[in-house]
Amino acid sequence: xxxxxxxxxxxxxxxxxxxxxxxxxxxxxxxxxxxxxxxxxxxxxxxxxxxxxxxxxxxxxxxxxxxxxxxxxxxxxxxxxxxxxxxxxxxxxxxxxxxxxxxxxxxxxxxxxxxxxxxxxxxxxxxxxxxxxxxxxx
Ligand SMILES: [Zn+2]
Numbered sequence: 001x002x003x004x005x006x007x008x009x010x011x012x013x014x015x016x017x018x019x020x021x022x023x024x025x026x027x028x029x030x031x032x033x034x035x036x037x038x039x040x041x042x043x044x045x046x047x048x049x050x051x052x053x054x055x056x057x058x059x060x061x062x063x064x065x066x067x068x069x070x071x072x073x074x075x076x077x078x079x080x081x082x083x084x085x086x087x088x089x090x091x092x093x094x095x096x097x098x099x100x101x102x103x104x105x106x107x108x109x110x111x112x113x114x115x116x117x118x119x120x121x122x123x124x125x126x127x128x129x130x131x132x133x134x135x136x137x138x
Contacts, residue, residue: 011036054095059114061090066117066131078130080122086129 007018007025011032018025027033038045065079065086072080087093097119102111104123112119116135122128 012039051095054092055097055114058091058095058097059117061086062114062117062119062131063133065089066133072130075130078120078132081129081131083127083129 009016009018009028009032010026011028013035014028014032016028018028027036065081069079069081072078074080096112097114098112100111100113101108102118102120103109104120107123109123110121116133118132118134120130120132122130
């Protein structure tokens with residue numbers, strides 16, 4: 001290897017010359033490899049963190065509503081709630097957990113699954129939702 005064949009660490013925050021070794025060596029060590037990965041995927045990592053946080057807040061809002069509000073007379077295991085009330089309680093429509101279609105009788109209804117709570121589009125009314133706890137319904 002000639003002197004100008006020296007390779008440098010691919011971590012932009014480091015850039016130190018690499019000790020001679022394997023030809024495919026790109027980083028000084030695992031720390032530089034990891035730092036580079038974090039930097040490259042920063043946007044994705046940040047977006048995932050925001051998503052997780054948003055979903056966690058929504059889950060908390062839904063759980064509080066489920067515990068606080070009276071159950072529906074029509075559907076006794078559920079809290080029947082308007083979109084307005086949901087939003088007013090701090091539910092953020094951007095973080096909809098894991099969306100799934102669910103069977104409601106012979107209908108398909110849009111559902112949003114969180115860790116322990118499910119939000120279901122009301123099968124009969126526009127702009128209304130049903131909140132269910134996974135503990136009580138599975
Ligand atoms: Zn390095």
